[in-house]
Amino acid sequence: MLQTLHIENYALIRETDIAFGDGFVAVTGETGAGKSIMLGALGLLLGQRADAAVLADKERKCVVEAQFDVAGLGLEGLFAECDVDYDDRLILRREILPSAKSRAFANDTPVQLAFLKALGSHIIDIHSQHQTLTLADSDFRLALLDTLAAATVKGISPKASYASAYAEYTALKRQLEELTAVEAQNRREQDYLQFQFNELAEARLDADEQAALEQESQLLAHAEAVREGLSAAATAIDDDSEASVLSRLRQAKSALGHIASYHPDAEALLARIDSALIELDDIDSELQHTADGISFSPDRQQQVDDRLALIYRLEKKHGVESVAELIAIRDGLDRRLQSMATLDSRISDLMEQVDRAFAAVQQAADALSASRRAAADRLAADIIPTLHDLGMPEARFAVGLEPTATYGPTGHDAVAFLFNANRGAELRDISRVASGGELSRLMLAIKSMLTSATLLPTIIFDEIDTGVSGDIAGAVAGIMCRMASRMQVVAITHLPQIAARASQHLKVYKQVDGDSTVSRIRELVSDDRLTEIAVMLSADPPTPAALQTARELMGN
Numbered sequence: 001m002l003q004t005l006h007i008e009n010y011a012l013i014r015e016t017d018i019a020f021g022d023g024f025v026a027v028t029g030e031t032g033a034g035k036s037i038m039l040g041a042l043g044l045l046l047g048q049r050a051d052a053a054v055l056a057d058k059e060r061k062c063v064v065e066a067q068f069d070v071a072g073l074g075l076e077g078l079f080a081e082c083d084v085d086y087d088d089r090l091i092l093r094r095e096i097l098p099s100a101k102s103r104a105f106a107n108d109t110p111v112q113l114a115f116l117k118a119l120g121s122h123i124i125d126i127h128s129q130h131q132t133l134t135l136a137d138s139d140f141r142l143a144l145l146d147t148l149a150a151a152t153v154k155g156i157s158p159k160a161s162y163a164s165a166y167a168e169y170t171a172l173k174r175q176l177e178e179l180t181a182v183e184a185q186n187r188r189e190q191d192y193l194q195f196q197f198n199e200l201a202e203a204r205l206d207a208d209e210q211a212a213l214e215q216e217s218q219l220l221a222h223a224e225a226v227r228e229g230l231s232a233a234a235t236a237i238d239d240d241s242e243a244s245v246l247s248r249l250r251q252a253k254s255a256l257g258h259i260a261s262y263h264p265d266a267e268a269l270l271a272r273i274d275s276a277l278i279e280l281d282d283i284d285s286e287l288q289h290t291a292d293g294i295s296f297s298p299d300r301q302q303q304v305d306d307r308l309a310l311i312y313r314l315e316k317k318h319g320v321e322s323v324a325e326l327i328a329i330r331d332g333l334d335r336r337l338q339s340m341a342t343l344d345s346r347i348s349d350l351m352e353q354v355d356r357a358f359a360a361v362q363q364a365a366d367a368l369s370a371s372r373r374a375a376a377d378r379l380a381a382d383i384i385p386t387l388h389d390l391g392m393p394e395a396r397f398a399v400g401l402e403p404t405a406t407y408g409p410t411g412h413d414a415v416a417f418l419f420n421a422n423r424g425a426e427l428r429d430i431s432r433v434a435s436g437g438e439l440s441r442l443m444l445a446i447k448s449m450l451t452s453a454t455l456l457p458t459i460i461f462d463e464i465d466t467g468v469s470g471d472i473a474g475a476v477a478g479i480m481c482r483m484a485s486r487m488q489v490v491a492i493t494h495l496p497q498i499a500a501r502a503s504q505h506l507k508v509y510k511q512v513d514g515d516s517t518v519s520r521i522r523e524l525v526s527d528d529r530l531t532e533i534a535v536m537l538s539a540d541p542p543t544p545a546a547l548q549t550a551r552e553l554m555g556n
Contacts, residue, residue: 001069001457001488002124008063009056011037012519018506019523024484026502027492028532033508034519035492039126039462042066044094044102046120047113052100062096068123073457075122079106082115090123092116127447128462135439135446136431141415142372144446145399148379149371151453158371162364162411169357176350183347186340193333193340200330203310207324210311217304234287237280246284249277361407368411369401376401376415379449386445386479391472392438394423440464441472444479451483459483460490465498473497496536500553505529530554 005018012034029035041064044050055062071088079086084106093105094116104111106119135141150157238246256270311323318329376399387395400416418427419434419442434442444464451459465476477498483489484503491498499505505524510517524532534542534550542550 002066002490003069004067005038005042006063006065007038007041009060010041010062010064011054011056012510012517013037013041013521014056014513014518016519016521018521020488020490021504022488023503024481024501025488025490025504025506026499027490027506027508028494028499028536029508030510031494033510034521035508036462037519038508038521039128039460039492042124042460043126044096045092045116046124046126047104047115047117050094050096050100050102052096052098055096055098058098061098063093065091065093067091069457070123073122075119078115078118078122082111084109084111084115092119122456124458124460125447125456126460126462127443127464135417135434135443136429138415139410141399141417142410142413144450145372145375145379145415146368147450148375148453152374153371158364158368159411162361162368163409165357165360165364166407166409169354169361172350172354172357176347176354179343179347179350183340183343186343190337190340193337197330197333197337200314200326200333203314203326205311205323205327205330207322207327210308210323213304213308213311217301217308231287234284237284237287246277246280249273249280253277365407365411369403369413372411372413372415373401379446382449383442383445386448387441389475389479390441390445390468391475392421392441395419395421396427397442398427437468440468441476444476448479448483451487456487458488458490460492462492463494464491465493465495468495477501494536496533496550497553499536500533500550505532507532 001022002020004020006016007013007018008015018038027035027038040048040054044064045066052058068090069088070090076086087107091105091107093108095103095105097103104113104116106115146157146159150159236245238244253270253273256266256273260267260270311326314326315321315323318326320326320329380398383397384395387397396419398418400418402414402416404412404414406412417430419430419438420427421434421438425433430439430442444461447459447461447464450456461480465473468476473495474497476495478501480489480491480498481501491502493499506521507524508519508521511520512518530547530550531542533553534546537549538546
């Protein structure tokens with residue numbers, strides 16, 4: 001229930017605080033006094049777009065804050081989902097900065113507008129005089145039937161069951177479409193991918209072979225020069241002449257051998273020369289062995305060059321720089337080809353899942369349609385007495401429910417509201433036969449039914465009484481009073497018959513303050529309220545007859 005509303009620097013309102021009582025609250029005032037401004041400010045708290053143009057003082061921020069009693073509405077889950085602290089006393093605040101940026105808070109926690117919109121549908125319904133046009137909207141009609149149907153169901157509603165089945169079906173169908181598209185693409189690419197894989201597989205690649213082949217190629221290309229170099233080195237070390245290195249070292253070893261016993265340094269030098277002789281003997285043998293093992297083979301040279309040419313071509317073709325990368329590409333192609341081989345089976349399995357999900361959608365849709373038909377019968381039966389009370393004694397109303405060609409997010413039902421206010425006239429869609437006043441009364445009757453089927457704590461009627469007068473206005477007031485026994489009803493009205501029945505009366509008026517005009521709101525009590533209702537009946541100041549009529553209306 002809406003308890004308080006604070007508005008600051010919004011349009012013509014500089015600053016005001018409004019306390020709302022429970023039950024039936026009437027808001028009156030001349031056209032243009034600012035009643036719609038109050039609704040606009042309240043709309044900001046329900047997630048509507050903010051515009052810096054509404055700032056009366058462009059240098060200051062606009063603040064709208066309201067307090068609601070939300071005990072028993074079951075909103076704890078929504079608050080937890082959005083990480084907002086829950087309290088039975090809910091305080092919403094919206095700020096619009098001069099820069100046009102806006103901020104929103106719930107119980108002093110910053111929140112997104114999506115949270116305000118989701119929350120708003122649970123705490124308040126603002127019905128404007130233009131909302132009667134939604135009676136012609138198929139989505140509104142379906143939502144109305146679903147709301148009425150859900151009120152008689154314990155547990156998961158048929159609408160929620162269908163939504164779950166439809167979501168699963170569409171998700172599986174989307175997966176199937178994606179997989180089928182992949183399969184079609186695979187068919188176009190499979191031959192080429194198989195060719196690429198075969199080419200790499202037949203190459204029998206080894207990650208280490210490129211470096212070894214490049215080294216061998218260099219050796220084969222310079223085999224003669226390498227062998228000559230090795231032989232020359234071996235000859236320089238030992239060529240059986242006294243000028244060779246080994247011969248000279250042997251001479252040095254012999255010379256030191258004669259004096260080693262006389263000088264300790266000579267003995268150490270002798271040992272080192274002896275070690276050098278051993279090492280050079282080994283090097284000489286290695287040089288001769290290596291030189292003997294080198295031979296030039298044109299056939300081997302061709303084999304190595306051909307192998308390297310194949311590796312270089314594959315690397316260039318695939319845009320890589322190593323055999324290891326080629327192997328990774330080959331293995332990736334292998335996995336993709338294997339996946340293609342199993343894709344048909346996966347598609348077949350998914351098609352079966354889609355078929356089962358569609359059968360579940362059909363079953364849930366049938367249950368949803370059945371619940372809607374029951375709700376449609378109840379709506380048509382229950383709304384007639386209310387329409388009669390609202391001055392349409394010959395009115396007839398029916399709900400037509402026909403299956404659509406396809407299944408959609410809301411089922412496969414198309415709803416028609418059929419109406420005629422005249423005896424013997426053909427029932428036709430309300431958008432074709434109902435006048436503005438009749439649409440307003442129809443909507444009031446529907447809202448009256450909805451309030452008994454939902455936990456919505458507050459409803460605001462913005463001049464829903466348009467086109468209504470006389471006894472009908474009294475009937476409208478009676479319906480609002482009955483609604484107010486179950487919830488808080490706020491009616492913005494020009495009709496004294498409605499204002500007189502309210503348990504609280506707020507007046508919106510304009511006032512000149514210095515060089516500007518501002519809107520103000522105050523609660524009327526006692527004689528002030530009597531005078532206001534009398535003015536609504538006649539003129540300002542009111543006539544004695546108007547005052548007497550006002551007393552009678554308030555007495556009723």
